[in-house]
Amino acid sequence: MARNRAEEELQELHVLRVGEVFEPFAPWRRNEQGKQVYIKLSRNEEVSYLYVGSQLSVRAELQQALMRLVNDGWMVEGEVVVQFDGRSEPGTDPYVYREPLMLELGKALLPLVDPQNGSPLVPKVEQIREEVAREVGLVIPPLRISDNLQLENQYLLRIKDAPVAVGEVYLDRMMVLGNLDLLGQLEGGITQDPVHRLPAKWIQGELKEKAENLGCPVLGPLAVMVAHLKGLIMGACPELLGLQETYDLIHRLRSSHPVVVEEFLNDRRLLRRVRKVLQGLLEQRVAIRDLVTIMEICGDHVDLLDNVEEVTERCRVALARQICASVVDREGGLRVLALGPVAEQAIRESLLSGKNWSHDQVEQLERAVRKARDEHDHPPVLITDPPTRRVVQRWLQHALPDLTILSTEELVAGFKVEVAAMVELHSAPTPSGVA
Numbered sequence: 001m002a003r004n005r006a007e008e009e010l011q012e013l014h015v016l017r018v019g020e021v022f023e024p025f026a027p028w029r030r031n032e033q034g035k036q037v038y039i040k041l042s043r044n045e046e047v048s049y050l051y052v053g054s055q056l057s058v059r060a061e062l063q064q065a066l067m068r069l070v071n072d073g074w075m076v077e078g079e080v081v082v083q084f085d086g087r088s089e090p091g092t093d094p095y096v097y098r099e100p101l102m103l104e105l106g107k108a109l110l111p112l113v114d115p116q117n118g119s120p121l122v123p124k125v126e127q128i129r130e131e132v133a134r135e136v137g138l139v140i141p142p143l144r145i146s147d148n149l150q151l152e153n154q155y156l157l158r159i160k161d162a163p164v165a166v167g168e169v170y171l172d173r174m175m176v177l178g179n180l181d182l183l184g185q186l187e188g189g190i191t192q193d194p195v196h197r198l199p200a201k202w203i204q205g206e207l208k209e210k211a212e213n214l215g216c217p218v219l220g221p222l223a224v225m226v227a228h229l230k231g232l233i234m235g236a237c238p239e240l241l242g243l244q245e246t247y248d249l250i251h252r253l254r255s256s257h258p259v260v261v262e263e264f265l266n267d268r269r270l271l272r273r274v275r276k277v278l279q280g281l282l283e284q285r286v287a288i289r290d291l292v293t294i295m296e297i298c299g300d301h302v303d304l305l306d307n308v309e310e311v312t313e314r315c316r317v318a319l320a321r322q323i324c325a326s327v328v329d330r331e332g333g334l335r336v337l338a339l340g341p342v343a344e345q346a347i348r349e350s351l352l353s354g355k356n357w358s359h360d361q362v363e364q365l366e367r368a369v370r371k372a373r374d375e376h377d378h379p380p381v382l383i384t385d386p387p388t389r390r391v392v393q394r395w396l397q398h399a400l401p402d403l404t405i406l407s408t409e410e411l412v413a414g415f416k417v418e419v420a421a422m423v424e425l426h427s428a429p430t431p432s433g434v435a
Helices: 060-073 105-111 121-136 205-213 221-235 243-251 258-265 268-283 291-300 308-318 319-324 339-351 359-375 386-396
Strands: 016-017 034-043 044-052 077-083 102-104 143-146 154-159 160-168 171-177 187-190 199-204 332-339 382-383 402-408 416-423
Touching: 034 105, 034 171, 044 060, 060 077, 060 268, 077 143, 077 154, 102 105, 105 121, 105 143, 121 143, 121 221, 154 221, 160 339, 171 205, 171 221, 171 308, 199 205, 205 291, 243 258, 243 268, 258 291, 268 308, 291 308, 308 319, 319 332, 319 402, 382 386, 382 416, 386 402
Parallel strands: 102 143, 332 382, 332 416, 382 402
Antiparallel strands: 016 044, 034 044, 034 077, 102 154, 154 160, 171 199, 187 199
């Protein structure tokens, strides 16, 4: 006959010293992911760690263990979290593998990842990954966060171990955007918005209402940092798309569209060409969400894949509706600038002659585009003829990254196009140098 009685649950608590490894939870096996929580303890010159589990929970047995340790002279120093993704093995991979994305935080910004403050930056980082995947079609690797005690209010983004950009935010202030006249009515240090490079000011919180009454947008420090990081990561997408990532991306279509992708999955040379096409689209800020269409175009022109730029242009035409939809205004219209006939003719002649414009001549075109944008409320699009779109894109994409350059071939029915101004050169530049 069964008896009702309380049964004790035996749970072992392990105290580790530096250098010791306990096999049941040692994170040295590949393809294993997890998180481990320890409580750091010190006694005189000795340091130890109490293994808690995968999360910090104040269980009765844990409290009792800590009381015994404190009675034995140990001091509780704090919580230590170890996270691992199963990608690296000690002593080998760190020498050949670099974290694709690493964010270093200065001393004053560490509260953003402090568990006692709710680690507000951590969910925002995951949000960036979700937004990039949704908007671009590329799942970027996790963004690793570490401290950099040489920095104060700055943060540093590294891509494949190389520093890309440094930003600066103040956790006790807010950023206000506006023209210099409006900003002059607020106390604070003048700066620049890191995303759009617009004039801005860091103000104290009590000035927020005054800034809003002036009609100035007000952003918190975390919002400024997140927007900056997202812009940097979006710009780095071509670099983050490696050969393995390309294979994984295309492999997802194997079950639903095997006829479209099998040829590329089985031929590494073709796979490398497709990667170049996808990188070319990403460099031009064209989303690769519609991967089926892109793969179909690559398959239709597999004999042209050695000419990556040509296939990329054909993919753009196939994705024209998507590209136009990404730059329409709230009313569904397209406000554009159009490249004038003198500039178009000069570029076509340089292409036919095999000669390129000089740096000064390209700058002349860039100045003309900037002037037209400033005078007409910054239209987001420049329209060119199909033969010249590719070269204009190459010339202007770094100087004007927020400008979408479309050919007339990429304008689809259903979008109302308003030409705000013609971008013209006063005289046709004389080509110089071999292309």
